[in-house]
Amino acid sequence: MTTLRRFCCNDLLRFTSVNLDHLTETFNMSFYMTYLARWPDYFHVAEAPGNRIMGYIMGKVEGQGESWHGHVTAVSVSPEYRRQQLAKKLMNLLEDISDKVDKAYFVDLFVRASNTTAIKMYEKLDYIIYRRVLRYYSGEEDGLDMRKALSRDVDKKSIIPLKRPVTPDELEYD
Ligand SMILES: CC(C)(COP(=O)(O)OP(=O)(O)OC[C@H]1O[C@@H](n2cnc3c(N)ncnc32)[C@H](O)[C@@H]1OP(=O)(O)O)[C@@H](O)C(=O)NCCC(=O)NCCS
Secondary structure (H helix, E strand, O other): OOEEEEOOHHHHHOOHHHHOOOOOOOOOHHHHHHHHHHOHHHEEEEEEOOOEEEEEEEEEEEOOHHHOEEEEEEEEEOHHHOOOOHHHHHHHHHHHHHHHHOOOOEEEEEEEOOOHHHHHHHHHOOOEEEEEEEEEEOOOEEEEEEEEEOOOOOOOHHHOOOOOOEOHHHOOOO
């Protein structure tokens, strides 16, 4: 049985096994604490019987006007619990909050261009590649900025792909 619940401070001391994956970014404690304090609705954990952490998602809501959007900062599932629709459920939770609570126009995320597993998953969840960000990861690997329009974006304007790649300095940060 899986329990999906909000992530809490104590989980920061227990989720290392999930973060050992080389495609999962590990941030410093203050980064996680900021997310917990500012966007608690966007930080969820999946737990197995015995309180074992199976995976988690963290994100935020940001932007101005029609760029108001939910953002997936990290989603990761421990290897032994993969292909059980866990990431899908965690993504659906974040999308629901962005859509129904925060009335955002879309959800976006960045993924390494080489992370074909994650890209396949996002495509299965109806995300499209909005733009390529050249050398987004440590000045080396390109990132893909993927998006999914939410119900507020009636004309689906947020997911019209850009025709050219961008560089990290062209990204909007808010
Ligand atoms: C990407 C990741 C989060 C997927 O987690 P998961 O719980 O296994 O994914 P789900 O079971 O919810 O998969 C949903 C759908 O995505 C697709 N998918 C997931 N893993 C896949 C794989 N290895 N190959 C092909 N398609 C895959 C499938 O269509 C799947 O549906 P299906 O099983 O009915 O075919 C997990 O592999 C992971 O933690 N990877 C390392 C961290 C990472 O890359 N995070 C994303 C960073 S941007």
